[in-house]
Amino acid sequence: MSGAVPISTLSLDPYIASKIENILDLATGKSLVTTKRITAAELKDKKLRFIIQANGLSETQQSDLKQQIADAFVHDPIVDTTRVTFVMSKPKRKIIAVASGKGGVGKSTLSASLALVLKQLGYKVGLVDADIYGPSQPLLMNTKKQPVTADGDRLRPIITEDGIPMLSMGQIADPEQAIAWRGPKIAGAFTQLMDADWHDCDVLIVDLPPGTGDIQLSMVREHKPDGVLIISTPQDIALIDATRAVDLFRKTGTPIIGLVENMAGYQCPHCGEISDPFGAGGAELAAENMGIDFWGYIPLGLDIRLATDSGRLSACLKDSEEGSAASFIAIAKRLGVWLDQHR
Template sequence: MTAEKPVRRIVAIGSGKGGVGKSTLSANIAIALAQRGVKVGLVDADIYGPSQPLLMRAADVRATATDKKLNPVPTPYGVPMLSMGQMVDQGRAIAWRGPMVGGALGQLIDADWGDTELLILDLPPGTGDVQLSMISKHKPVGAVIVSTPQDLALIDATRAIDLFAQASVPLIGLVENMAGYICPHCGERSDPFGHGGAETAAASLGVPFLGRIPLDIAIRTASDAGTPPVAIGGPGSAAFRMIGDRIAAWLNR
């Protein structure tokens, strides 16, 4: 008697614009959930600009396939992952049209994930072909939207929220990233991108606010080194874990 195939759920991490730290959040949330005992995998759905191989210290590992199914790549953090960055040479442009991108995304999601029960899907910015293909073919159980506190980012985040709402994908909540900077020399706090904008927007839209991540150069340097803060107990790890706990609570409700 064969074992039953696990019911695999997808949580999409999206944003209306680039540069808001969505990939960093996705990596840390995946690790935080794995530390809680969740069998989680990570899909880098940013076909044109994959960054998860670097964040998860798997940039030098190529993806393989068995019986026309991709095999997820192991990472040092207990989170298997797949990304186009593990199938093309680093720095090579992926000049594909929409149908090819949708097909590639399908292969990443339909890979041989084994007993993985949850996929964290790191989406590219915007509301285009990749998002539409993912929602129609691989409907997520929920979505998390990432924004910085500034008004311009919040306008685009609102569009991303509306996309998921139109597709009847529940909103798990909104995360405010780059929220406040503490000077490492004098300890003074400043808010170069504003403060509290995402929390205010979440309240006005009736969307749960999941938390905020500080603007900290140590988060950036750890991420660039392939050591996500949650994995090493680094800066911001408590904030990432709190958000991971709230996502887990939503999934277990």
């Protein structure tokens, strides 16, 4: 064996493979040969070099692994020395899309809330407002007066007051200008938003437009989201459209994280009575029927309505333990757990 060789081809060199097959990946407990821990091997002039991913290994474990490899080739007839180079591989950026079958169900508020809470949890999160015709994020994130700049052909996200990189057509076009574009131009604009200089963001929250049109198709074909969170109100008409959205993502092999029911009940601020102007429990039942996880209810709340209209959503979501804000926070924290489980 000579030259840099991907570890997957070590099976073609049974001698080298047999030497290390009993060495365990200390993070998984599996054989070093069968995991993807070793990314390349090189044997030249009796000098054997391995390149090993260090993700998940402590310094002590790295030292132990290096010693085990050296011991495996002591007095070896074709290997005089071994060298192990540990490298940190950057995890793939997670793309989480927030979708709805129809407009007006709270998709943009959920997207902004996810970004804000994940930022509080320590994630390097970016926010893409992909609703080209009706961008809402500049108002929700209080960035209406910040213009977008570019570095060559790549857009530079603006930075919100909470330190979240964000891009929206609302920063590029005049707020009062109608965007009357056909499909190809819309898809091109979306690609520019996605391919911007997101730098070290490890999570992108993508606020999709309602429906199952050009942007959704561009998303699943070109950018392959790691998961989609569907939001709907309890109304039958909204759930019918949400079911169509689920069908699109399923047919394209896009993982559906779960379904959220928004506008689930209203508590009167005067008498405390709870009413259900849009019905109750429809989204949870739909999730059960479609075989997807139900992620919870978000009630109608004056706190969120006032916060979104005034661009103060961030302040509303900080340490709130009641009202609609608490429900948004709970769902965002659940997404944080999901992300941790799918690193």
